[in-house]
Amino acid sequence: MEKTPVNVDKDLRRIAGLIANIRYTEPPESLTENVLAKIKPKKMTFFKRVWWGLRTPITVSPLRLLPAAVSVLAIFALALTLLSRDPGERMVTQRINEVADQGLNTVMLFLDRPDATDVQVIGSFNNWSQEGVRMVWDKDRGLWVVALHLKRGSYEYAFRINNREIVADPKAILRRDDGFGHQNSILIIGNGNGNETRI
Amino acid sequence: MASGEETLVNEILSGDVNAYALVVKRYEKPIYNLMLRKTGSEQDALDLTQETFVRAYEKLEKFNPSAPFFPWLYTMGLNLARDFLRRAKRSPVEPYEPENSFSIEINQDDRLADQIDAQQVLEALQTLPVDYREALLLRFHEGLSVSEVGYALGLSLSAAKMRIHRGLLKLRQLLVK
Numbered sequence: 001m002e003k004t005p006v007n008v009d010k011d012l013r014r015i016a017g018l019i020a021n022i023r024y025t026e027p028p029e030s031l032t033e034n035v036l037a038k039i040k041p042k043k044m045t046f047f048k049r050v051w052w053g054l055r056t057p058i059t060v061s062p063l064r065l066l067p068a069a070v071s072v073l074a075i076f077a078l079a080l081t082l083l084s085r086d087p088g089e090r091m092v093t094q095r096i097n098e099v100a101d102q103g104l105n106t107v108m109l110f111l112d113r114p115d116a117t118d119v120q121v122i123g124s125f126n127n128w129s130q131e132g133v134r135m136v137w138d139k140d141r142g143l144w145v146v147a148l149h150l151k152r153g154s155y156e157y158a159f160r161i162n163n164r165e166i167v168a169d170p171k172a173i174l175r176r177d178d179g180f181g182h183q184n185s186i187l188i189i190g191n192g193n194g195n196e197t198r199i
Numbered sequence: 200m201a202s203g204e205e206t207l208v209n210e211i212l213s214g215d216v217n218a219y220a221l222v223v224k225r226y227e228k229p230i231y232n233l234m235l236r237k238t239g240s241e242q243d244a245l246d247l248t249q250e251t252f253v254r255a256y257e258k259l260e261k262f263n264p265s266a267p268f269f270p271w272l273y274t275m276g277l278n279l280a281r282d283f284l285r286r287a288k289r290s291p292v293e294p295y296e297p298e299n300s301f302s303i304e305i306n307q308d309d310r311l312a313d314q315i316d317a318q319q320v321l322e323a324l325q326t327l328p329v330d331y332r333e334a335l336l337l338r339f340h341e342g343l344s345v346s347e348v349g350y351a352l353g354l355s356l357s358a359a360k361m362r363i364h365r366g367l368l369k370l371r372q373l374l375v376k
Contacts, residue, residue, distance in 0.1 A: 012367045015374065019324070019339035021317040027231035028245060032223045035252045041214040042259070108220060136217060140225050147217045 036106040036147055104149040109157075109169065111135065111144040116161045119144040123157030123184070132160055156184040204268050212259060223252050226269060229341055230276050236325070236332070237280040247283055251276040270343060270351035277333070277351075315374055323373040331366030338363050 111119055120132025125148065135144040144159075159167050169185035210218040230251050234244035255262075255272050262271055324332050330352070337348045349359030 008368075008371065011371050011375075012364075015320060015367055015370055016335075016339045018315065018317045018320040019335055020342075022321045022324075022336075022340055023317065024228050024232045024340075025235060027227045027248060031227050031231070031245065031249060032220055034249050035223050035256075036216060036220055038249070038253045039216065039219065039256045041216050042212050043214060044212045044260075106216070136221065138221050138224060140221075143224075145217070145220060145224065147220050 033106060033108045036108065104151055107148045107150060109135070109146050109148065110171070111159050111169070112142070113144060113159075113161060114142055116144065118162050120160045120163075121146055121148065121157055122160050122166075123155055125150055125155045125157065135159075158184050205264055208259065208262070208264060208268070211256075219256055222268075226272055227252070229269075229336075230272065233273070233276055233333070234280060236329075237284065243283070247276070247279055251279055254279065267343075267347050267350065269341065270337075270347045273337065273351040274353070319374065320370070323370055326373065327366065327369060331362060331369060334359065334362040335366045335370065 109121060113119065119135040119137075121135060122128055122130075122132040126133070133146055133148065135146040137143075138145050157169070159169065161167060168183040204222075207218045207222060211222070227248060231244055231248045234247040234251075235241065238244055238247065251272065255275055258275075262268070324335065327335075334348055334352060337343045337351055338345065343351065345359050345363065346356050348354070348363065349356050352359065352362070354362060
């Protein structure tokens with residue numbers, strides 16, 4: 001590679017810095033939901049899980065070798081046990097079964113509350129159960145995120161923050177008073193093509 | 200892989216679709232902008248971006264967890280865009296210039312404009328041949344290492360280094376006053 005003069009080198013570094021500051025166009029908000037609407041939860045067999053785990057690089061220090069060796073032996077013992085079990089007994093979550101079998105629609109909810117330590121979605125989709133659906137903090141985006149799998153229909157929902165504060169979805173345009181001093185957001189699931197209306 | 204991504208991929212392979220939503224949110228912007236550059240159409244870019252993520256999800260079991268995830272995803276996007284343009288019998292939006300025919304003369308008296316900004320650099324980038332443009336964006340906008348750029352673009356380490364350096368020189372030529 002040709003050697004560049006010093007002043008040119010300085011320009012190249014400056015250009016590189018400007019490239020880093022280029023503003024990208026934001027993709028439409030529906031993108032993630034549309035992707036999730038097209039995929040089904042994966043079902044990894046036990047042996048695929050072991051194979052994946054073996055391919056994942058791990059750092060092992062000599063002090064940790066003994067527990068790791070014991071773990072490997074335990075895995076083989078478990079494999080031998082599982083081989084003799086009915087495949088129907090494999091553990092899947094109830095949510096995976098519902099999404100796979102009932103043709104539910106996937107809806108993404110986001111909340112911009114970096115001060116929160118725990119955020120749950122509560123709503124009419126689970127009869128306002130005290131056990132809300134826990135959201136996950138996406139540190140790269142700085143947002144709380146959850147995917148709900150719902151049948152067609154209309155739902156009221158809200159976010160419960162740190163098990164204390166109840167807030168409506170700031171992105172929902174239409175709200176309804178719940179009669180207890182709070183406002184719920186309204187979500188309408190359409191025809192199962194991944195489109196939903198948050199009103 | 201980025202911090203926490205191995206765990207995410209593991210969760211996805213175990214049936215957690217929510218975890219894939221985080222992957223999509225993390226990388227949708229660079230992939231969408233790649234498709235915008237390739238097609239010049241927002242609708243086509245959206246369709247291709249979605250297809251990229253769906254395809255990556257379908258092939259996730261084949262992904263090597265010891266390799267970086269984003270370059271793998273980017274390569275998939277590049278291939279999908281190329282196939283799309285071929286099927287649509289459209290030539291790419293960007294100009295094509297074979298690397299061998301490319302020569303750069305460095306004039307020491309050239310000076311880069313003082314008031315240049317990122318927007319001007321973006322406009323100049325649009326006129327660069329796609330191979331240089333993508334290498335520069337991957338390296339300096341997405342922050343990939345040189346070897347990761349090579350992985351994404353199917354180049355050796357030295358070829359990726361050369362591509363990036365010559366791309367910068369070419370860009371400088373376009374921006375000098």
